[in-house]
Amino acid sequence: MPALSNATLQRLDPRIAVPRYDRREVTPGIVHIGVGGFHRAHQAMYLDELMNRGEALDWGIVGVGVLPGDRRMHEVLAAQDHLYTLVVKHSGGEREPRVIGAMLDYLFAPDDPEAVIERMADPAIRIVSLTVTEGGYNFHPVSGEFDIDNRDVQHDLDNPEASRTVFGLVVEALVRRRARGLAPFTIMSCDNIQGNGEVARRMFAAFARARDPALGEWLETEVAFPNAMVDRITPVTQADDIAELAGEFGVEDAWPVVCEPFTQWVLEDHFACGRPALEQVGVQLVEDVVSYELMKLRLLNASHQALCYFGTLAGYRYAHEVCRDPLFVDFLLGYMRHEGSPTLAPVPGVDLEQYRQTLIERFANPEIKDTLARLCAESSDRIPKWLVPVIREQLEAGGEIRRSAAVVASWARYAEGVDEQGEPIAVVDRLKEELMALAAENRTRPTAFIGNRELFGDLVEHERFRDAYLAALESLHERGARATLETLVGE
Numbered sequence: 001m002p003a004l005s006n007a008t009l010q011r012l013d014p015r016i017a018v019p020r021y022d023r024r025e026v027t028p029g030i031v032h033i034g035v036g037g038f039h040r041a042h043q044a045m046y047l048d049e050l051m052n053r054g055e056a057l058d059w060g061i062v063g064v065g066v067l068p069g070d071r072r073m074h075e076v077l078a079a080q081d082h083l084y085t086l087v088v089k090h091s092g093g094e095r096e097p098r099v100i101g102a103m104l105d106y107l108f109a110p111d112d113p114e115a116v117i118e119r120m121a122d123p124a125i126r127i128v129s130l131t132v133t134e135g136g137y138n139f140h141p142v143s144g145e146f147d148i149d150n151r152d153v154q155h156d157l158d159n160p161e162a163s164r165t166v167f168g169l170v171v172e173a174l175v176r177r178r179a180r181g182l183a184p185f186t187i188m189s190c191d192n193i194q195g196n197g198e199v200a201r202r203m204f205a206a207f208a209r210a211r212d213p214a215l216g217e218w219l220e221t222e223v224a225f226p227n228a229m230v231d232r233i234t235p236v237t238q239a240d241d242i243a244e245l246a247g248e249f250g251v252e253d254a255w256p257v258v259c260e261p262f263t264q265w266v267l268e269d270h271f272a273c274g275r276p277a278l279e280q281v282g283v284q285l286v287e288d289v290v291s292y293e294l295m296k297l298r299l300l301n302a303s304h305q306a307l308c309y310f311g312t313l314a315g316y317r318y319a320h321e322v323c324r325d326p327l328f329v330d331f332l333l334g335y336m337r338h339e340g341s342p343t344l345a346p347v348p349g350v351d352l353e354q355y356r357q358t359l360i361e362r363f364a365n366p367e368i369k370d371t372l373a374r375l376c377a378e379s380s381d382r383i384p385k386w387l388v389p390v391i392r393e394q395l396e397a398g399g400e401i402r403r404s405a406a407v408v409a410s411w412a413r414y415a416e417g418v419d420e421q422g423e424p425i426a427v428v429d430r431l432k433e434e435l436m437a438l439a440a441e442n443r444t445r446p447t448a449f450i451g452n453r454e455l456f457g458d459l460v461e462h463e464r465f466r467d468a469y470l471a472a473l474e475s476l477h478e479r480g481a482r483a484t485l486e487t488l489v490g491e
Contacts, residue, residue, distance in 0.1 A: 003252040006081045009099065013249045016085065019101035020052045028104055029059035029276075031120050031185075033066060033166050034132040035073055035106065041086055041234040041259040043129060043190055047102040049281040056276040058124075063106040064116050066132075066166055074108040076255045082106060085245060085256040089367035096261075097249055113163050120173035120185065126273035128173075129188040130200065132166055134381040135430060137193065137203050141384035142457045144199075146206035157211055167207040174208075174219060186224040186271045192301055193385060194293060197227035197268065224272040229293035231264040231300065233362060235370040260368050262358075266292040291347045298340040299352075300359055302386040306335050306403070307363070308375035309410035313419050314481040317372055323364035327482065330489045332360065335403040342400075343393040377428040379411055380435065384455050395462055405468035406488055408456075412449035413476045415439035420480050443477065446470055 002008035009018045030047070032039055043061075050056035063082075065074055077084065082103040088096040109116045120128055130136075138147050147153065156168025163169045174184050187204065189196035201220060209216025234257065241258050245251060267278065269285040279285050286292070304319070310331075311322035322328045336356045344352070363370075387404055394401045416439045417425050429435055434452075441448040450460045450469055459465050475484040 001246060001250055001252050004080045004083050004085065004099065006083070008251075009083070012099070012251055015097065016249055016251065017098035019048065019099060021054065021057065021101070023101050023104075026051065026057050026060040026102070026104060028062045028119075028122070028124055029056075030061045030127045030129055031064055031116075031125050032061050032129045032131070033064045033169075034130055034136065035063035035065060035070070035077075035103075036131060037234045037237060037257045037259075038230075038232065039063075039129075039131045039190070040084060040100065040103075040257045042230055042232050042263060042265065043131075044100050044102045045086060045263070046265065046278060046281050046283060047276060048098075048100045050276055050278070051102060053280065055280065059127075059276045060104040061102050062119055062125075063103055064109055064119075064169075065106065066109045066164070066169065068110060071108055071110075073255065074106050077103065077106045080254065085251065085253045087241065087245060087256055087258045088261050089258055089365070090261055091361075091365040091367055093367060095244075095248065097245065097256075109169060110164070113169060114161060116169050117161070117163070117173045117176065120170065121176040121180070121182075123177075123182050125185055127186045127188055127271070127275065128170060129190055130166065131190050133378070134191060134193055134385055135378060136166065136191070137199055138165075138167070139199070139203055141380070141455055142453065144202075146203050148206065148210055153207065153210075156207075160211070167204060171204060171208050171211065171215075171219070174223065175215065178218070183273050184219075184223045185273060186226065186275070188226055188228065188267075188271075190228055190230045192230070192297060194297055194389070195227055195290070196293070197225040197270075201225040222272075224270050226268040226270040227289040227293065228268065229264070229266040229289055229296050231296055232262060233260040233365075233368060233370055234258070235368055236374055238369070258368070260362055260365055262362055264296075286348075291345045292350075294344055295347050295350065295352070295355065297386050298343060298390050299336050299356060301382070302340055302390060302404075302407075303332050303336060303359060303363075304375045305379070305383060305387055305411070306332055306407045308372045309407070309414040310481045310485060312372045312376060312414060312425060313410065313476070315419060315421055319363050319370040319372060319375065320366045320368065322372070323360055324366075327485050327489065329360055331403065331485050332363075334489060335407070338400045339394055339404050340390055342397070343390050373426070373428070376414065378430065380429050380431045380455060383408065383411060388456060388459070391459065391465060395465060401465055402468045402472075402491065403488055405465055406472035406484065408450065409469050409472035409476060410481070412439055412442055412473060415449070416442060442473060446473055 156163040189200040205220040208219045266284040
C-alpha cells in the first residue's frame with residue numbers, strides 16, 4: 001500500500017483525484033497559522049481548486065503551528081510532502097476523495113520562531129491567514145478587550161524575536177517588513193467570530209500598541225483585515241477514517257480530513273497586496289460580510305450549541321442522531337425561526353427558511369459522525385460570542401428568549417459532569433474547573449452559573465432571562481432533557 005507522497009501520487013487508486021498541476025511550479029504566497037481540519041477542508045481546498053485550473057500558482061500555502069500540540073501535524077505533513085487526502089462524505093454513503101497539494105511547507109514555531117517570522121517577512125508572502133479558534137484572539141468575552149496580562153503576551157513583548165504567540169510572531173514580521181520598505185501583508189481571519197477581521201485588527205493593534213504606540217497606530221491604519229464568513233462541517237479525524245481510506249482506496253495517509261459536501265466562503269474584498277482569484281471557485285467576494293456572518297453564527301453555530309448539551313444529557317453522542325429526532329428538530333427550528341432569525345438583517349441572495357432547513361439536513365448527515373463532544377468543547381469561547389448576543393438583542397426588542405435561555409441552562413447542567421444515565425461527561429474547556437465549580441451549585445444556588453460576569457455580563461439581572469433560565473434548569477433536574485424540550489416545543 002503506497003504511503004501518500006509526491007512520489008506515489010500517480011500510483012494511487014484512480015478514484016482519488018490528485019493535483020493536476022506540477023507542484024514544483026507552485027511558490028508560497030500565503031502563510032496560514034493554525035492548520036487544523038477546517039483549514040485543510042476549506043481554504044486550502046479552494047486554493048487547490050484554483051491551482052487545478054492553472055491559476056494561483058504563486059499563492060502556495062506555508063502552514064504554521066504555534067501550540068505545542070501542533071508538533072504532530074508538523075511531523076505528519078512533512079513525512080507526506082505536505083500532501084493529505086480530503087474525503088467528502090455524502091449522506092447516501094458515497095465517498096469523494098481528493099489529494100490536496102496547495103500546502104508547500106509547515107513550520108513549527110516553538111522550535112524556530114525566527115524561521116516563521118522571516119517567512120512572513122518575505123515579500124512573496126502577501127496574506128497571513130488564521131484559524132486559531134475563537135479563543136485564540138485573547139480577548140475578554142464580555143468587554144472585548146485584549147488581555148495584555150497574558151503570560152505569553154508579556155513574554156513576546158519582552159522577547160519579540162523569540163515570540164510564542166500569533167500576535168508576537170505576526171507583529172515582529174510586520175516590523176521587519178516596514179523596516180525593509182516592504183508593504184504589509186493582509187491579515188485574513190477565517191475564525192467563527194462576529195466581525196472576525198475587525199476583531200483581529202483590534203487585537204493585533206492592541207498588542208502592537210503595547211510594544212510601541214506608534215507601531216499600533218500604523219498597524220491599525222495600514223494593514224488590511226478583511227472580514228469573512230466560513231462554513232463547512234469538518235469533524236475531528238478518527239482512526240476509522242484513516243482505516244477506511246486505507247481499506248477502500250488503498251492509500252496510507254496518517255492524517256486525512258473528512259468533511260460534508262457543503263462549503264461556503266463569503267469574503268470582504270479588501271486586500272492590500274493582491275489576492276488569489278477566489279471568485280473563480282465559488283467564493284463570494286462582497287463589500288460587506290456582516291449579514292452573512294451573523295446568519296451563520298446565530299443559526300448554524302448557535303444551533304450546534306442548542307443541540308449538543310441537550311443531546312448529550314439525553315444520551316445521544318452524535319449530531320446526526322439528535323437531528324433525526326423530531327423533538328430536537330422542532331426545538332432547533334423554533335430557536336432559529338423565533339429567536340436567532342429575528343436578530344438578523346436581510347441576507348442578500350439567501351432564503352432564510354431554506355437555509356434553516358438545509359442546516360437540519362446537514363446536521364443529520366449520518367456519514368459525518370460529528371460528535372457532540374466536539375460541539376460541546378470550549379463552550380466558554382462559543383456561547384458568549386454566538387448565543388449571548390442573540391439573547392441581548394431579543395431582550396432589548398421584547399422578543400422570545402425561552403429557547404436560548406434553555407440552551408444556557410443545558411450548558412450549566414452539562415457542566416455538572418454527568419448525564420441523565422449517570423455516565424460521566426468529560427468537560428473540555430479552558431475554564432473547566434471554574435465552570436464545574438459553579439455548576440456544582442446549580443441545585444443550591446441556581447443563579448451561580450449565569451452569575452459569572454466574565455461570560456454573561458449582567459444577564460443575571462434581567463428578570464425575563466433569569467426566570468426562563470431557572471425554569472429550564474429546574475426542569476432539566478426534575479424531568480430531564482426530553483421532557484424539558486417537550487414543554488418548550490409545546491409552548
